[in-house]
Amino acid sequence: MPEGLSQNDRDVILNVIAEIRKMMPYLRDISAEERKAMLGMADANRVFAGKVLEVIQQNADFLPRSFDVAKFDRDLSTYDRLNTVLMALTQLRDLVDATTIAIGSEAYEDALTAYRHAKASGQGASLEAMVADMGQRFRRTKKKATKPSETA
Numbered sequence: 001m002p003e004g005l006s007q008n009d010r011d012v013i014l015n016v017i018a019e020i021r022k023m024m025p026y027l028r029d030i031s032a033e034e035r036k037a038m039l040g041m042a043d044a045n046r047v048f049a050g051k052v053l054e055v056i057q058q059n060a061d062f063l064p065r066s067f068d069v070a071k072f073d074r075d076l077s078t079y080d081r082l083n084t085v086l087m088a089l090t091q092l093r094d095l096v097d098a099t100t101i102a103i104g105s106e107a108y109e110d111a112l113t114a115y116r117h118a119k120a121s122g123q124g125a126s127l128e129a130m131v132a133d134m135g136q137r138f139r140r141t142k143k144k145a146t147k148p149s150e151t152a
Contacts, residue, residue, distance in 0.1 A: 004103070041079060049076055 021027070030038070041049070053076055056069055063069070118131050 046079070 039045075053073060056063065056072070060067075060069055115131070115134050118127060118134070121127065
């Protein structure tokens, strides 16, 4: 694997993420209950909404005056742009997640290799104490014996 993520690069990335958040002050945090109550904009619903907008743009006479066509158009356009951003962020998140898992696995494998070598070398009391300390990771706790329930 190429050289890892430097502290400076990590800081730059986090600053860019903070800047992106500032560029999107309209982002909302919704609860699980709110999410369940909302109508979903799946692909079929997006196509439907687009067709409705086309009809409205050609003839809005049937709508009540309170219906805000401009807001509907803005919401649909914003949805499309946000969905594009979401797809790019999802791809990036998946790559970061996979890389984190792979690097974590490599680091843990290296740790196990070094631990096995330290355990096998037997070089003095100080190393033995450190090996014993590292070995705490593998210590198993004994399960308490359960008393048989008394039946009358």
